[in-house]
Amino acid sequence: MTQPLFESNLHSLPLVARGKVRDIYAVGEEHLLIVTSDRLSAFDVILPDAIPDKGAVLTALAGFWFARLAHVVPNQLTGIEP
Numbered sequence: 250m251t252q253p254l255f256e257s258n259l260h261s262l263p264l265v266a267r268g269k270v271r272d273i274y275a276v277g278e279e280h281l282l283i284v285t286s287d288r289l290s291a292f293d294v295i296l297p298d299a300i301p302d303k304g305a306v307l308t309a310l311a312g313f314w315f316a317r318l319a320h321v322v323p324n325q326l327t328g329i330e331p
Contacts, residue, residue, distance in 0.1 A: 253287035253299035269295055270307070285311075 256267075262274035262282060269290035274282040285307045287299035315324045 253301045257284040
């Protein structure tokens, strides 16, 4: 099992926002990189223990729905397997 990702730190990209679960970085002027962490939150509080692979599961779910709804809302799936 891999170590849970509690917080990403990509020093080569500007951090735009850090939410309860996702970290958002600017990649140029028109693109964002969204890193889904393994952080756990409940009632708007980030809990101290992360859940291993939670971010991978959330990313896979998002990829599924992005692919499924691409005909409704155009999107770019780069590196996401539905």
